[in-house]
Amino acid sequence: MSTSSAEPQWLSDDEQRAWRAYLRGSRLIEEALDRDLQSHGVQLTEYEIISMLSESPGRRLRMSSLADLVVQSRSRLTHTASRLERRGWVVREACLEDKRGVELVLTNAGWGAVQDMARIHVESVRRTVIGNVTPELFACLGDAMDAIRSALAPGGGDHPAVVEEAEAHEAASSS
Numbered sequence: 001m002s003t004s005s006a007e008p009q010w011l012s013d014d015e016q017r018a019w020r021a022y023l024r025g026s027r028l029i030e031e032a033l034d035r036d037l038q039s040h041g042v043q044l045t046e047y048e049i050i051s052m053l054s055e056s057p058g059r060r061l062r063m064s065s066l067a068d069l070v071v072q073s074r075s076r077l078t079h080t081a082s083r084l085e086r087r088g089w090v091v092r093e094a095c096l097e098d099k100r101g102v103e104l105v106l107t108n109a110g111w112g113a114v115q116d117m118a119r120i121h122v123e124s125v126r127r128t129v130i131g132n133v134t135p136e137l138f139a140c141l142g143d144a145m146d147a148i149r150s151a152l153a154p155g156g157g158d159h160p161a162v163v164e165e166a167e168a169h170e171a172a173s174s175s
Helices: 013-040 045-052 063-071 076-087 108-128 134-150 160-174
Strands: 061-062 090-094 102-106
Touching: 013 045, 013 063, 013 108, 013 134, 045 061, 045 063, 045 076, 045 102, 061 090, 063 076, 076 090, 090 108, 102 108
Parallel strands: none
Antiparallel strands: 061 102, 090 102
16 A cells, blocks of 8 residues: 555546557457457467467477466466366476476477467457558557566567577577
């Protein structure tokens, strides 16, 4: 609980309009993307996880890095991973580099599933977001969200866990 008696810097009318548009728009986007993936019986959060695994070296990522990458608590990721394991799309294995951590590994069945779902997801993104704004506005949206991500998760690139895992894998291979 804040004990500060100073008045906050209230949002201007333009800032309030933009903020509320962001809140509503981001929720509507997530609902639409989630709804389209339901044809495969998955949620957007599940798709995001297997998609990140499909793009990583060896189709595997340390669970803690993956949680940071998809912006989920470690507990939530563990529950989601359990659902994906029951489908046969992922398995948990000891980390290749240090054996202390746990990695989530995309199975061949998971690889096939993500390839099937990717088409639906990309069409959904195009219809829901990209098709509703100019290329310039979409680029500005990306720039704005990257600035926010950089401020809230300093040092994180587009796929920090993927970069980290690749560097660790490369270092282990060369020794």
